[in-house]
Amino acid sequence: MTQKKKPAAQPKIRTPASSSRRTRQANGNKVTAAKPAKVIGTNQVTLQQEVLFQVLRALSGQLDADRVVQSAVETIVRLTSYPHVCIALPDKSETHWVVCAAAGILAAEMGATYPVHQGIIGRVFQTGQVQWARDILLDPDYVRDVHTTEAPALRSEFVAPIRSGEILLGALNVESDRVDAFSESDTRMIQSVADIISLGLESARLYHEAQQEIAERRLAEQGLLESETSYRGLFNSVTEGIFIQNQQGRFQDVNPGALRMYGYSREFFIGKLPANLGAPGKNNKAMYERAFQKALGGEPQQFEFWGLRSNGEIFPQEILLSKGIYFGQDIVIALAHDITERKQVEETLRQNERKYRNLFNNSEVGMFRTRLDGSEILDFNEKYLEILGFTYDEIKGRPSVDLWANKLERDRMVQLLKDQGHVTDFEFVLLTKQGEQRTCITSSHLYPDQGILEGSIQDITERKQTQTLQKAVYQIASAAETTRSLDELYPQIHQIISSVMPAENFYITLYDEAENLLRFPYFMDAADQPFVDGLQPGKGLTAYVLRMGKSLLCTQAVHDELERQGEVKLLGVASAIWLGVPLIVEGKTIGVMVVQHYTDPNAYGEREQHMLEYVSTQVAIAIDRKRAEQKVKEYSERLEEMVEERTRELRQAQEKLLVQEKLAVLGQLAGGVGHELRNPLGVINTSIYYLKMVQPDASEKIRQHLAMIEHEVQNADKIISDLLDFARVISSDRQPVSVGEIVKHTLERFPLPETVKGTMDIPGDLPLVLADPRQLEQVMGNLTVNACQSMPQGGQLTISAIKIKEQVAITVKDTGSGITPENLLKIFEPLFTTKVKGIGLGLPVSKKLVEANGGRIEVNSQVGLGSTFTVYLPVQDK
Secondary structure (H helix, E strand, C coil): CCCCCCCCCCCEECCCCCHHHCCCCCCCCCCCCCCCCCCCCCHHHHHHHHHHHHHHHHHCCCCCHHHHHHHHHHHHHHHCCCCEEEEEEECCCCCEEEEEEEEHHHHHHCCCEEECCCHHHHHHHHHCCCEEECCHHHCCCCCCCCCCCCCCCCCEEEEEEEEECCEEEEEEEEEECCCCCCCHHHHHHHHHHHHHHHHHHHHHHHHHHHHHCCCCHHHHHHHHHHHHHHHHHHHHHCCCEEEEECCCCCEEEECHHHHHHHCCCHHHHCCCCHHHHECCCCCCHHHHHHHHHHHHCCCCEEEEEEEECCCCCEEEEEEEEEEEEECCEEEEEEEEEECHHHHHHHHHHHHHHHHHCCCCCCCCCEEEEEECCCCCEEEECHHHHHHHCCCHHHHCCCCHHHHECCHHHHHHHHHHHHHHCEEEEEEEEEECCCCCEEEEEEEEEEECCCCEEEEEEEECHHHHHHHHHHHHHHHHHHHHHHCCCHHHHHHHHHHHHHCCCCCCEEEEEEEECCCCEEEEEEEECCCCCCCCCCECCCCCHHHHHHHHCCCEEECHHHHHHHHHCCCCCCCCCCCCEEEEEEEEECCEEEEEEEEEECCCCCCCCHHHHHHHHHHHHHHHHHHHHHHHHHHHHHHHHHHHHHHHHHHHHHHHHHHHHHHHHHHHHHHHHHHHHHHHHHHHHHHHHHHHHHHHHHCCCCCHHHHHHHHHHHHHHHHHHHHHHHHHHHHCCCCCCCEEECHHHHHHHHHHHCCCCCCEEEEEECCCCCCCEEECHHHHHHHHHHHHHHHHHCCCCCEEEEEEEEEECCEEEEEEEECCCCCCHHHHCCCCCCCCCCCCCCCCCHHHHHHHHHHHCCCEEEEEEECCCEEEEEEEEEECCC
């Protein structure tokens, strides 16, 4: 190893936050190399833009230096073709550099420590400048030896300084197993990534310092200001255009790259919408708005956009939208890249590629040449087009991976090609232009240096058809065994039919012989509405198949002839081709199974007709069996419902009988109590009056006890009155009554406690209600007293009234303890009460009185929040 001479002025080195934790660890911050995405042709600029954007996104919000470098390496490996990446940072003493995050072969160096001057990376720490080794085996400073027998030797290396102004924070090292692997554009991208990493590290450092200084609040604002300054540096350093959009899509901020791209000042952009920057007639506004909303919801979006510069020039851009946070608010970050050059290159490539149009056309099998990664079909012959159903222009340049029905099959073939260099008679499924699946075999050869494979394909769909039909019949029989109902069976039948032919538009019709009606239990159609269930057989194609008992492949010509003969008439939307087969069980047609195609008259032929006939027998058997099972199940369920309904009726009758018995006892009790207790209560009341009269100078204690006796006598008299009111049949003397007057009298008769604040909200223009004033006042008194009793510690009582249609709703609302849900169901039952005093007749009597006046009473209550009782009474007839 040759020691390099140190320059006169060395860069300042800053140790990032948390670097003291970066020591050699077996399972620390090790980054596993992901499968690289290749940079191909005109996609290179897009990929580099994506790398910068994704690194920016990955580091946004990262507040730990370890996570910053780890996320950066993961993103670089995931999006570029260079899996051998590491980031070196100085240790606390700044005398050594440490590998803090690594991937690929370099992962073996994770945690390794070297003197600050050692190696190619050491040259960056010495000089603060980019170091580019086109062949590291020729570089005397290359000191690491991480080669293994399983991995190729590393041959070229590019190291970019991670700087914050004049401060050197670390180095981003990217290596390749190829000599001179890095282009000028690659090095610019890597340097840009290093700049982004530097700002992420600086933000992490500032956050770390801010956390340490949080106890000293006077320095917190300074730390936040420095963090914002770092983010502004990141924002301004990216050469691409960055646009910050608020949730309404308007620009809140733009970077200098956006100003250079469009030629406007920053003030021009603020508050504008993307439509203000678009070329007239070149963009889809609705598409952009949908993409914006998806990005705001957290789903990144990518699309092309045509911009209009300040000088009138129209130019194409590629836009990447992603959700972000800006001053605590959700925003959308738009990263724009000018793709004018790429568009020109694409057009040139298209023109050059047309000269190979007749390549391989003399072969009787399909011949092709594609890129190994599946990104592009390069060459092909006429047979290849015939198998797939595409034209030359439709298939040229198309990603070959899109033609594979199963992407896992292609992954398996690619792995075999990499292992063996070729494959023979590899079976897979291709998708035609019409979306039809064709079973094919291919023999292919790989050219690894070019990343290209060549081969042939043969269509063996017909050979596989018999096997597929047999499998379909078996699957239908199995579905009949496993599904629980016809509603589950029909979709499975549709799915099985779809596996053997195009069946997007599919329905099953069953014939109800008893009522001579057509039933449509399953109907899936892209263009037509389901037929009316219970349709009488008429002149439609379905009825024709049902009537004739044989299948029908109906083209437009066949339909015209049958219509001329008076056999059929068009029902619903006309299709390009229609295929229906009868469902027959034991010689009896039970229905019809139909597929149809609205655009392709060649979607079905005799082959599809024979296939559908082949499976129809099993479909008919499965449906017939399932219908029988369903009838048995429905009868069983109905029997259970009958038993349950009878049990419920008996339970209700028993409960009603118990209530009647309770009311009968209550009536007998009321009569006896009214006679036996009121006379002694009258005597007690007279005695109290006498005692007050003969002892006007009695002590305070005696007067209190007399008042207590008098109060309890009144309570006992009210209980007797409630019993009598509930036991007798109530008659009402209904007359026009003012709700406001009734409420006023009630509050005078039952004054509120000092701890309860009352509010009355009765409109002056409220219409009169038709009710017995004495009974209504009794109801309001019961509700008011109950409300006050529910607020022993005080609260708010609100009495209000409004007109609702032909009724007046009177509401008594309290803020008391509320009523539990289980008690809410019982409060109108006689003799139910939760009070220490009382026998539970106040609310039942109130309910009887309201109903006797042609109204109803409702209650709504929440435990801890209070209760609301609402009385509805009819208004006076005009």
